[in-house]
Amino acid sequence: MNSDKPEMSEFDSVDPAPPSGDSDVSSLRKTICDEQERMFQRMRALFALRNIGGEDSVEALAAAFSSDSALLKHEIAYVMGQMQDSHAVPHLIERLRDMDEDVMVRHEAAEALGAIGDRKALGVLEEFKDDRDIVVAESCEVALDLLEWVASKRLNYSE
């Protein structure tokens, strides 16, 4: 591996911040939720929580949806999609449903619901596929197609 290249995560993406070396979920939760902390450090906590995974990490990430930062919330939704953990579904549905939420966050929540592939999200994605914000509407459409595509693949496998 070329050491000049930025470190690739197991998610095949180059992250905007390297994951924190901290592996304690409750301390990472404190960092990501701290509105006084630098965004770089909060992002580092975010990627560490994604890499650790599991329900507690999902809940720690979801707790930071209370932040004022649309950038951070958008990134939380994105990594929840990468984690493909159904525990994130109700939190993402809540973000998508919140009409006062930033459009960037609502769009990413919709895409993450598609990426997770839990059919519990079908109703809410149908509901917002004609959203007044075209970015949200299109994201719901993509997510619905993805859910359908995954379902059809599953059918083919079981034949």
Ligand SMILES: [Fe+2]
């Ligand atoms: Fe996005």
